[in-house]
Amino acid sequence: MTTTTPDHIALGMTDEEYDHVVEILGRTPMAAELAMYSVMWSEHCSYKSSRAHLGRFNSDQPWVVVGPGENAGVVDLGDGWLAALRIESHNHPSYVEPYEGAATGVGGILRDVFTMGARPIAVLDPLRFGPLDDPHNRYLFEGVVSGIAGYGNAVGVPTVGGEVEFADRFAKNPLVNVMALGILKREQLVLSAASGEGNVAILLGNATGRDGIGGASILASASFEEGDEAKRPNVQVGDPFEEKKLIEACLELYDRGLVVAIQDLGAAGISCATSEIAGNGGMGMDVDLDKVHLREHDMTPGEILMSESQERMLAIVTPENEPEVRALAERWEIEASSIGVVTRGPQLRVFSEGELVAEVPAASLADEAPLYHRPAERPASLDAVWADTPTVPEDIDVGDVLRILLDDPAIGDRSWISSQYDHMLFLNTVVEPGHDGSLLRIKDTNKGMALSTDGDALRTWLDPRRGAARIVFEAALNVAVTGARPYAVVDNLNFGNPEEPEVMWQFIEAVEGMAWACDELDVPVVGGNVSFYNQTDGVDIYPAPVVGMLGFCDPMPERPPRLDAAAAGMSIWVVGPDPEHDFAGSAYDRVVNGELRGRPADVDGDLGRRVVSAAATLAFEQPVLHDISTGGLAVALAEIAIRSGVGLHVDDLSPAQLLDETPLRFIIVGEGEELDSFAPVRKIGRIGGSDLDFGPSGSIPLDEAATIWRDAIPRRMA
Amino acid sequence: MTVAVVVFPGTNCEHDVVRGLATAGAEAELVWHRDTDLEGAEGVVLPGGFAHGDYLRTGAIARFSPVMAEVERMANDGLPVLGICNGFQILCEAGLLPGALVANRDLKFICRPVHLEVESTDSVLTRAATRGQVLRIPLNSYEGNYVTADVDSLEGSGNVILRYSDAGGRKRPASNPNGSTNAIAGVTNDRRNVAGLMPHPERASEAILGSDDGLVLLESFVASLELVSA
Amino acid sequence: MTHRFRVSVSRKPGLSDPEGTTTLKALQDLGFTDVSHVAFGRTIDVDLEAASGDDARLALEAMCQKLLANPVIESYTIEERP
Amino acid sequence: MTHRFRVSVSRKPGLSDPEGTTTLKALQDLGFTDVSHVAFGRTIDVDLEAASGDDARLALEAMCQKLLANPVIESYTIEERP
Ligand SMILES: Nc1ncnc2c1ncn2[C@@H]1O[C@H](COP(=O)(O)OP(=O)(O)O)[C@@H](O)[C@H]1O
Numbered sequence A: 001m002t003t004t005t006p007d008h009i010a011l012g013m014t015d016e017e018y019d020h021v022v023e024i025l026g027r028t029p030m031a032a033e034l035a036m037y038s039v040m041w042s043e044h045c046s047y048k049s050s051r052a053h054l055g056r057f058n059s060d061q062p063w064v065v066v067g068p069g070e071n072a073g074v075v076d077l078g079d080g081w082l083a084a085l086r087i088e089s090h091n092h093p094s095y096v097e098p099y100e101g102a103a104t105g106v107g108g109i110l111r112d113v114f115t116m117g118a119r120p121i122a123v124l125d126p127l128r129f130g131p132l133d134d135p136h137n138r139y140l141f142e143g144v145v146s147g148i149a150g151y152g153n154a155v156g157v158p159t160v161g162g163e164v165e166f167a168d169r170f171a172k173n174p175l176v177n178v179m180a181l182g183i184l185k186r187e188q189l190v191l192s193a194a195s196g197e198g199n200v201a202i203l204l205g206n207a208t209g210r211d212g213i214g215g216a217s218i219l220a221s222a223s224f225e226e227g228d229e230a231k232r233p234n235v236q237v238g239d240p241f242e243e244k245k246l247i248e249a250c251l252e253l254y255d256r257g258l259v260v261a262i263q264d265l266g267a268a269g270i271s272c273a274t275s276e277i278a279g280n281g282g283m284g285m286d287v288d289l290d291k292v293h294l295r296e297h298d299m300t301p302g303e304i305l306m307s308e309s310q311e312r313m314l315a316i317v318t319p320e321n322e323p324e325v326r327a328l329a330e331r332w333e334i335e336a337s338s339i340g341v342v343t344r345g346p347q348l349r350v351f352s353e354g355e356l357v358a359e360v361p362a363a364s365l366a367d368e369a370p371l372y373h374r375p376a377e378r379p380a381s382l383d384a385v386w387a388d389t390p391t392v393p394e395d396i397d398v399g400d401v402l403r404i405l406l407d408d409p410a411i412g413d414r415s416w417i418s419s420q421y422d423h424m425l426f427l428n429t430v431v432e433p434g435h436d437g438s439l440l441r442i443k444d445t446n447k448g449m450a451l452s453t454d455g456d457a458l459r460t461w462l463d464p465r466r467g468a469a470r471i472v473f474e475a476a477l478n479v480a481v482t483g484a485r486p487y488a489v490v491d492n493l494n495f496g497n498p499e500e501p502e503v504m505w506q507f508i509e510a511v512e513g514m515a516w517a518c519d520e521l522d523v524p525v526v527g528g529n530v531s532f533y534n535q536t537d538g539v540d541i542y543p544a545p546v547v548g549m550l551g552f553c554d555p556m557p558e559r560p561p562r563l564d565a566a567a568a569g570m571s572i573w574v575v576g577p578d579p580e581h582d583f584a585g586s587a588y589d590r591v592v593n594g595e596l597r598g599r600p601a602d603v604d605g606d607l608g609r610r611v612v613s614a615a616a617t618l619a620f621e622q623p624v625l626h627d628i629s630t631g632g633l634a635v636a637l638a639e640i641a642i643r644s645g646v647g648l649h650v651d652d653l654s655p656a657q658l659l660d661e662t663p664l665r666f667i668i669v670g671e672g673e674e675l676d677s678f679a680p681v682r683k684i685g686r687i688g689g690s691d692l693d694f695g696p697s698g699s700i701p702l703d704e705a706a707t708i709w710r711d712a713i714p715r716r717m718a
Numbered sequence B: 001m002t003v004a005v006v007v008f009p010g011t012n013c014e015h016d017v018v019r020g021l022a023t024a025g026a027e028a029e030l031v032w033h034r035d036t037d038l039e040g041a042e043g044v045v046l047p048g049g050f051a052h053g054d055y056l057r058t059g060a061i062a063r064f065s066p067v068m069a070e071v072e073r074m075a076n077d078g079l080p081v082l083g084i085c086n087g088f089q090i091l092c093e094a095g096l097l098p099g100a101l102v103a104n105r106d107l108k109f110i111c112r113p114v115h116l117e118v119e120s121t122d123s124v125l126t127r128a129a130t131r132g133q134v135l136r137i138p139l140n141s142y143e144g145n146y147v148t149a150d151v152d153s154l155e156g157s158g159n160v161i162l163r164y165s166d167a168g169g170r171k172r173p174a175s176n177p178n179g180s181t182n183a184i185a186g187v188t189n190d191r192r193n194v195a196g197l198m199p200h201p202e203r204a205s206e207a208i209l210g211s212d213d214g215l216v217l218l219e220s221f222v223a224s225l226e227l228v229s230a
Numbered sequence C, D: 001m002t003h004r005f006r007v008s009v010s011r012k013p014g015l016s017d018p019e020g021t022t023t024l025k026a027l028q029d030l031g032f033t034d035v036s037h038v039a040f041g042r043t044i045d046v047d048l049e050a051a052s053g054d055d056a057r058l059a060l061e062a063m064c065q066k067l068l069a070n071p072v073i074e075s076y077t078i079e080e081r082p
């Protein structure tokens, strides 16, 4: 007996979802229609498991121009300047092919930003891999970094920061997130809502090939399986040169006021872009697939509709402007084909060789998507984890601990990564990667923008709510120490399989923690991305929410703090609360003891606000500010000493106090004996000598510490 | 127009170079690679980036752009011609400068400040500098490794103008970032009016960017415009 | 005995080849309008000591699988060089 | 008629070949200690219309001289593909 899987099941749809399609259409869907719904209603495109919870994030601040929902969030920087920002994940593609997966991730996020009318000026790359002692993890790490470099450098957008974590559960599920920032003048803002019956939809950029059709769902489809499986690579190859031309061409289109609306082509390609742009404007569209410029000539209508070929944009223009748009495309040496016409709606109709292959209400693909309230349950095993509180012996030598911690690749020098990225292009980069936040100037103004991405998957696993809240405060502090105030957040929620109640619980808790922290800081969440199903062989990743924080200052400090600005004779202060013995998920417990246990401390929102504010103020006065995070005071001090090339003395702190990771603290190094701050402050030592000297708690020669720190990544990657 | 700054598809440092030249005292204007008339220009700069995606070979396709006939004419007329990074690679491909640039020794893109020692002040790029002066300027390239078939005759010709060094001007293996033959970072032609270098002087043209050591090079170029037109 | 091989690596069909496309266009712009297709690949010449040609070929296969080619997006052939 | 050629471009001997050097070292690190030499090259497959094989070859020569190889550092060979 043979059984055949119904098409919709093969496409990853449930019976209920299929019935809903039938109800919307009032008939059985045609093959292309079913494919369109299946991709548009996939988790990736529809956020069906997460949408119910994302409303917890607030974006109602007066400076928010465009909140979540568009291609990128947009905030007002004053004097007519706007910033657009967005974050995306490219986790699965980067595991399959690290170079191209990461490269096309950069390409995709840039399109989200220049779709808004903004010139992309910065990329950041939060990354997570398995431990570097495994050759395959090294291969993935090396490939991802060179893919980001290969695409970002060639497309001409500097990569100005990022972060990296290494842990076992990322070995078969590395995380590659990419954030992009663009700037624009207010009058250049473009949205993705088609209007004007009779307007023309022009497809710009790369030819359409069989790349990554429908990701996993469509690959399993029998209806489109006319050709050979091997003809349908699920790896997409990035072409930064095409994207560069596309950026310049689009920016000129906006400048000359030639587009009514524009939309990038991402997941589900033409079907998604045409339905979204028409649906957003309450219009319909007639699309002719014969007009699409193709890379391969024997493609089926379904393949053309669903292809995820990179570096393509869909612009809506008036018929009068069409010739000018074509001329402009020709000048920039990109292809353009007019593939559709805006109709009064609401139907999206797709034709191929004169035949109607799909006719669906344009807005239904987005608006009618399923919404799930999946069950959530706190794992009972956490009780035991929380009960096991890590302790630190009194008699350890902090010098010896530093010998271990500074060699950790997530603590040691990460310039192995950042020096492969052009991080200077456009002459904006005032504080380059390698400090806490990176600081960009806006040329010919006094304004500055600081950027930091932060995640802490292990601590978030221990307590998703606290862990997620803490990364928001850490990101805020990272931008504040450059002199900027937290201004807007984008988030990337990387989690395991949402059909598991424990994963769903982690997700809901993390959203709650993150949203709460953003509210405490009055910082709006202007966009984000959810990546579920990061699960391999039944193992879920550690929950890895990531924040991308934009800080803003006007004016910018004339001499922003730097880690390498300490000099002999300067004093060292710590601002923030006294350490509270916070070792759950700390570097000491993870790296030295090899344990993951305990419950991380909560943050006090009120104190957090004060500390962040104190940092943003003191950044205008002091040469060195550095937030205290992984590895506590000891590592933070070591970083300052190594970068400045001078030792330091800290007298009365115990090993536990030096290694504690209580949040909301930062170090100041500066001249003088007294320091005023409206947050708690205390002096702990001074700069000088050629050792990291912690008095009775231990010491290590600066040269030795520096060598260990510098070699942490290179010695593993050699 | 005083200085023409050429934009190829894929060029990305053009605005930075215009800004750097302005800081050094010259007006500059962007010209598209299909332009065929640089009559008004007293000098020309080919900025960095990835012309034609650096596909096939860096600089290989760009050298056939229509504008290159004008660049060649200006070079032959003795006007100042400068190639920075990708621009240097294009000038080498076009045969206006000796040698070629291949992948870095470690097969990694390098973006960081490096030190350069001024070896000769006899060029449009170095005339305002002093011999032996050490400059700290960012390098930003994957194919920055200078090779030439006959390095001895190049050395003998006095056409090497900049060499990688450490902060004290010493040449050690570790101070050669990319494996360039004899640590060569910049060269000129026999007539000394065409010059190219891999590091980016425009990225070191304001103190707030971490260094303004690149200004002396840009100022040399600007001074050369005046000398030629005088 | 020294055996001399050439490994030729090319991108699997169906994947886009931006280098090839760009070079095709450049050739056509230069007047070579009869060119209809350009595709890029790379060669890796490897010399190695081995007891026999068969041993050498086995080693080469292993090198290709491990390092010289990326099996996800590339295919390769191994041939002896003169 | 369509003629199918392969152009193989390699670095002239004596000039540095970082890809080759690095790959040699990587192979040795992986345990392939019998490898004594590695050199990298590029292949460019070109399809073109031409009245005869000789015409095609002449055109190919011109393409190589002009664009496909850099005579300062590279040499090339042209062969017909099946
Ligand atoms: N993947 C990466 N890409 C680019 N820069 C990175 C990356 N990882 C870390 N960095 C840079 O290294 C510096 C230190 O990073 P990190 O320790 O994560 O900062 P913090 O702990 O202050 O958040 C930052 O400037 C960061 O931008």
Ligand SMILES: [Mg+2]
Pocket (backbone or CB within 6 Å): A435, A436, A437, A478, A626, A627, A628, A629
């Ligand atoms: Mg920090």
